[in-house]
Amino acid sequence: MRKAAVNRLKAGMVVSRTLFGREGQVLLKAGTKIKEKYIKSLKRLGITGIYVQDERLEGIETAEVVQDSTRQEARLLVKELINEMGRNKKGKFHCQQEKKITRVVNQIVEELLANKDIVVNMDDIRTIDSYTFSHSVNVCILATLAAVKRDFNAEALQEIAVGSLLHDLGKVKIPDIILKKKGPLTEAEYAVIKSHPVYGRALLSESALCAETVLNVVYQHHERLGGQGYPQGLSGAEISVPAQITAVADVYDALVSERYYRKAYLPHQVIEMFTSWAETYFDVEVLRTFFSFLTAYPVGTHVKLSNGKSGLVIKNKPGFPLHPVVRVLY
Structure with a gap:
């Protein structure tokens, strides 16, 4: 699961965390396949990002702070x-x-x-x-x-x-x-x-x-x-x-x-x-x-490392908000 910018969403991606609207209504349920019309609606509502499934982060979940x-x-x-x-x-x-x-x-x-x-x-x-x-x-x-x-x-x-x-x-x-x-x-x-x-x-x-x-x-x-x-x-x-x-x-x-x-x-x-x-x-x-509990780079964030390689944040260490654990991609 990772946070994806709405302007980078593609049809076929799968929502991994339910998205709620202003009155508590469900906008997109977890498990929903994204369609072009959904992307347009998200942009119209001013939503900048949603959580989507990512096979590169399979098995890595982020816990909810509160329900x-x-x-x-x-x-x-x-x-x-x-x-x-x-x-x-x-x-x-x-x-x-x-x-x-x-x-x-x-x-x-x-x-x-x-x-x-x-x-x-x-x-x-x-x-x-x-x-x-x-x-x-x-x-x-x-x-x-x-x-x-x-x-x-x-x-x-x-x-x-x-x-x-x-x-x-x-x-x-x-x-x-x-x-x-x-x-x-x-x-x-x-x-x-x-x-x-x-x-x-x-x-x-x-x-x-x-x-x-x-x-x-x-x-x-x-x-x-x-x-x-x-x-x-x-x-x-x-x-x-x-x-x-x-x-x-x-x-x-x-x-x-x-x-x-x-x-x-x-x-x-x-x-x-x-x-x-x-x-x-x-x-x-x-x-x-x-x-001790804030994080600068959420799980799923795409980062460029000091050696020029790219990776995805897979874990955050309590007390070290600027130093996440990264899985190197290429």
Whole structure:
């Protein structure tokens, strides 16, 4: 199985992992033979790649970080919540929303605990949807897995999962014209954006989800180790560890995602960026935790080696995101 760019798909290839749409509907089932009309539809939907079978990688499988059904449920919940909070001028949670959030994050925690030794490729957790909804779920999965790696207890895992899933909730108070602006923000617009952690904490503080860890994650996820962040300009140990973890997950997913104003960076480029930011913006130990499970070159990636030979990535080694195991082809 390997990830193939849609513009390089050919009729007759076989889908190896079920592809889901924006509303959780199945677009292409695993085992489906690709036809030209499917390729055209994928391009029209803006899908850039899918997993296909490859006999050169026979017997090599990649484990799911969380089940597709769990990921889809979480994404739809975030979408529903953000839409409701945007319409609700009082901005209050109701009991059913709190119960749904608790159930979904408990499922995510349970599945990550069962897969704590997994190596993560962002393509494995990304869904086809607007950035806001998929980003919230991606950050939740990444931050919670980092907390699992650091042996957080059950209560702390649930709280970081809730906080990271809802870390951008305050953006419901930010006008779309600013959130979706394609060009550079003005100083005044950036000041408005920087208010979303304050709004997020206020929205959550009156709910049953207002544990201190949750509020810290929502309020502090844009703080930076050297005091360069917002809204308070906290530094070092003033920033809670769950918030520091969520900050890394937030920035990582943002950089590997395509945005209104730029193309997505490649995973290996982002890992190199984080390496250069260690001790300035992000804690070294927190980064080491992420590097223990992130991968720059997913299984099935075609790579050119330093000796000029070509190969396919067949395995990733925990803790060595830039050094995969490669099967040489020619």
